[in-house]
Amino acid sequence: MPLILPVIILLAACSKKDEPVPPDTTLSVTSMTPTTGTYGTVVTITGKKFSTAAGSNIVKVNGMAAVVNTATATELQIVIPPKAGSGVVTVQTGTQTATGPTWTHIYQPTVSTFAGSGTAGYADGNGTAAQFNFLAFSTACVDGSGNLFIADRGNNRIRKITPAGVVTTVAGNGTAGNTDGPAATAQFNIPRGISVDASGNLYVADNGNHCIRKISSTGTVSTLAGTGVNGFADGAGNVAQFSFPNAIHFDNNSGNLYVTDQNYRLRKITSAGVVSSIAGSGVFGFADGNGAAAQFSLILGMGTTSNGDIYASDVNNHRIRKITPAGVVTTYAGTGAGGNTNGNAASATFYFPTGIAIDATGNIFTAQPFNNNIRMISSSSVVSTFAGKGTTGSTNGAGSVAEFNTPRAIAISNDGIIYVIDSDNEIVRKIILE
DSSP states (O other), rough: OTHHHHHHHHHHHHHHOOOOOOOOOOOOOEEEOOOOOTTOOOOEEEEEEESSGGGGEEEEETEEEEEEEEEHHHHHHEETTTTOOOOOEEETTTTTTEEEEEEEOOOEEEEEEEEOOOSSSSSSEGGGOOOOOOOOOOOEEEESSSOOEEEEEGGGGGEEOOOOOOEEEEOOSOOOOOOOOEETTTOOEEEEEEEETTSSSSEEGGGGGGGEEEOOSEEEEEEEEESBSOOOOOOOOOTTTSSSSSEEEETTTTEEEEEEETEEEEEEEOOOOEEEEEEEOSSBBOOOOOOOOOOOEEEEEEOOOOOOOOOEEEGGGTHHHHHHOEEEEEEEEESSSBBOOOEEETOOOOOSSOOOEETTTOOOOOOTTTTTEEEEOOOOOSSEEEOSSSBOEEEEEEEOOBBSSSSSEEEEEETTTTEEEEEEEEEEEEEEOO
């Protein structure tokens, strides 16, 4: 019996030693290079057990499918899709899925022509079949459904462009005048500023009529404030006076409508139609300060943030100004010297900035007509060139190669699409982040 035991142990040991090791069939990702970039970036993923047939590997970046260019058992080469966003990269081969590193997406602006033939005129229609006659200082706004509205200054009409690019006339018969009533027969005289409230009512700074008009969501035009006489007076809407009102902005947070005119003041119109002056001395100049102690030049663009602060393009002062609801005015960006220098907001330079729009995260965009570009002031107060290489033209494409010809107004939809009135090209441009 003692002689048998070692033999049994030996046989068991031999059995374990000679047992074959099963092959490793587990799909895995070990690295990814690079891990940050824009759409179109070519990324190399290393790992094991990939399919050598490129199309048999399903690669997703933050849940979005990427194109697989080449594949070996240990390496995949993919192309980052547009609007990928930041998130994990996954590889699926057969029934197995492996998770890789996190991709950090850098959004790249892409500029395209949204509407307008490029020739001044008047025509409704689809996209580039439509015509506008912007001339200078026309502005735009976007409603909650993504419709773009334009004060078509040269045609004395208010135009609408759907997200699909269909252009129609909302109000104005095309003849300069000051007639209220049904939208189709109403008359405007050089409409400049335009804004929209949450109920779909439009407000127009009717520059040549020195008044503020309202177009109800049911299509009726009325005079909200202003006597039609060039002057300055606060008070009830029917006695208040304006002088060539330019920029207008409805703050859906407060229900107040803000207006700037050539009285060099920021005016407020309450929901009851009462007009008051918030800031500005009434004299052309530059000064920060409280209320009437502050001074402005020409303000052609405004936007508000969720806390009620107003940001305005102080054109001739080459600055972006900030006005609190209490009327405290400070300089938010720009040294006051005309230029095109990026960097910290306090040291950056602008050159006659006009339109302004603010996105959902607090980034401020401004159009610079004479620098032929769109600048961005980030929520952390850093200025950069968002789109436009600075030369005159109408080239579409990536923001860094796109060209504009005197862009004056800018508007942003709730889903982050940026629209630009490219004034001297007589077209509306669209910028999307991909």
